[in-house]
Amino acid sequence: MIRVTRRYDFSAAHVLARPDWPLQRNQHVYGKCANPAGHGHNYRIEVAIEGEPDRVTGRVLPEEHLDEVVRGRVLGNLDGRFLNRDVDAFHEAVPTAENIARFIWDTLAGHVAPARLVGVRLVETRNNSVEYDGTEEFA
Amino acid sequence: MDFSASHRDASGATTGHNYELEVTISGRVDPETGMVIDLKDLKEVMEREIDARFDHRSLSDDTPYFRDRPVTPETFAALIFSLLDAALPKGMLHRIRLSPTDRLTVEVTR
Secondary structure, eight states, X not given: OEEEEEEEEEEEEEOOOOXXXXXXXXXXXXXXXXXXXXXXXXXXXXXXXXXXXXXXXXXXXXXXXXXXXXXXIIIHHHTTEEHHHHOGGGTTSOOOHHHHHHHHHXXXXXXXXXXXXXXXXXXXXXXXXXXXXXXXXXX | OEEEEEEEOTTSOEEEEEXXXXXXXXXXXXXXXXXXXXXXXXXXXXXXXXXXXXXXXXXXXXXXGGSSSOOOHHHHHHHHHHHHHHHSSTTOEEEEEEEEETTEEEEEEO
């Protein structure tokens, strides 16, 4: 079994705030990230897949295939956007790094056959990153 | 360790990379030395098995393993794992990570 990890970048703006909470409560929970004007990050995504290399091509999944899926389904929806406003999934879910990682997982899982998605790592800043392997249920 | 090698791609064109290789070993800490392995010995194995074989070579032309299979990060990583596994004390090799570019890493774990 071989694991292949490929890296992608995108930039996006977000606000960490629940629309159903007053500003004061959001600021209490999310701190300056709740500033309604929003702020942005240069995000890095690391997508890890596993599988057996194809006998003929020697690849777990053609690189172009993975790039096309990630660009089309993930980067195309997130890059250059204001996540809370522009992405349906974040109208209700707060676009925390955790929820963005889960969004990426949900968007990619099932589209990398014959390989298997085994991990999504989202690097938000040099100090913060989250990893999701699809096994934990979100509350 | 880092090394550079060339190979032919699917279209037959020659291309090359600066490969970055990360080797992880696992085992009991020797009570006398306090080490799992003497890093000098690990380095010597890596230099002999990997660097001497592949650095500044053509993987497609100079490596019999690739006569009948394409050179890809996956096949190359699998070859490196088996070469190191055979040269190191039994069962000690835990994982290798091979990065042909800073956007791609291929990992083989025991």
